[in-house]
Amino acid sequence: MPQTSPLAGQVVLITGASAGIGAGLAQVLADRYIGVHLVLAARNVGKLAHVAEQCSKAGAEVITVPTDMAQIDQVQALAKTALDRFGRVDILVNNAGYGQMGPIELIPPEAVQRQLQVNVLGAIALIQALIPAMRDQGGGRIINVSSLAGKIAFPFGGLYSASKFALEAVSDSLRRELTPFNIRVSVIEPGPVSTEFFDVVDKEIDHTIVDPEHSPYRVAFKKLEDLEKQTSSRAWTSEQVAIVILKAMTDRNPRPRYVAATSGDFLLFMMTKVLPTSLVDKFWQRFYGIDLVAKDWQSRKKSAKLDP
Template sequence: MSKNHIPLSQQVVLITGASAGIGAALAQVLAQNFLGIRLVLAARNQEKLTHVANYCSKAGAEVMIVPTDMSQIEEVEALARAAVLRFGGVDILVNNAGYGQMGPIELIPAAATRRQFEVNLLGPLALIRELIPVMRDRGGGRIVNISSLGGRLAFPFGGLYSSSKFALEGLSDALRMELEPFNIKVSVIEPGPVTTEFFDVAGKGVLETVADPENTPYRAAFRQLEKLQERTSSRAWTAERVAQVIVRSLTDNNPRPRYTAATAGDFLLFMMTKVLPTKFVDRFWQKFYGIDLVAQDWKKEQSLKSK
């Protein structure tokens, strides 16, 4: 039977970041809808992983959990080896683990910058490298990299996050062309706002990297950042809804290079990358993230100093 026609229920799927949010939702959707599917679930939190695994097992999936820190390349490589040892191979890799390091670029310490790229880019890349030969030997496979609308559009205070996702998208485009001869298909999923722990983690990351936001020139934008989840909640998708888009990328005979998972996402990307002038787009995001308020504060400070 052609690799393309093997039922998903007979395949091995490795999901990173599977303890919560999109990764957990995807594991549960797959277990519910594809009886007998084999899942390898990876994340740092073993307790949460076990909870997700128990749910999936009860739904009829065969599940293996591998606690993994995606910033540690040796752990990532061990994850791939463990999956192959248990199931004989991996048919589908979903690189979902990731987070957003928010804040003005000049204030993010080097260590936090490095970790952003380790988790969002270098870890997934290491896993891909390990599994390409395995998939090739099995006659093909699929690699799905979870990016973001922020992987196509850069936002103030999200420069490091967007940079890591831009890089992941470039990597995916190159892999899609390189791996086609081996029947390994590569797709990118681009969610918009999602009702997950993303904003909580991002907020915690700001506090860990910027000791006193109020004592910086960006204080007004930091205040706006605190309201970001509330301001985007009306457009946010559930993790389960995003998971359904990922499932579509796994079941389409000819998967698309990119799937947006956001309300009017394709239209937004088209308008902001192809139609509207860059200066207009810049002003929109500056206002949305409070950079216009930063400008007002700065002008007031300079005016007071000159008196």
């Protein structure tokens, strides 16, 4: 049953709202809160329109703003459109992002640049564009969707982790800088989520890694193909993560971080506070198949020497 508080009349801007967590959050807000105003942004115009239609049917006032977060001018235009339409933005949910997967050695510079543009620079630009309005209106909330990978760097996920580590650092600084203006900043750290994430990962590998079958990491690439199966039993739905984001939006005193993963707090504690780094390294090397690379590489070198 829709509620009239605490988000009634508030304006919520969600990036990456055409699918996954962003779409799930938009629908939860529309279903639960009467009078909420939604500004939905994403690149996929068709999917964005479908999400907006469903939210409108639930009673929310919705506008869509097609936006590529890698294009700073589009990000700034998104902020202006929201403010021109509603006169304020009460809650910003920086959710847009994707995972650039593969060995750092093999990812071309343009792919490195886009990873940081979308996940970090675009988010910063949107925050910068909205802070003055939030300050003038007496406060607001900024919620940045990070990942467990924002605390733990995995093999083949170094660039994704770099972007999320950066977003976490930005969030910590913002939280301390914006307290005088009643602007609260929180980070959401999901674990595996049942979204299109792994489909995007596969496409990115196909587009950016030249001939993975013949790379020094080929055996690890093979194991990466089964990563979704390995994590599916622990994956949350987009709606489950949306409920955690909702807590960050409505808690009277929002926490700096909300973990949205089964046993996520325990995992982070063990991996960052308890276990020695050497043991953590071996665990992740085995999980991602890096432990198989040395034997395969030596075998290939030996075979190449024997061939006439």
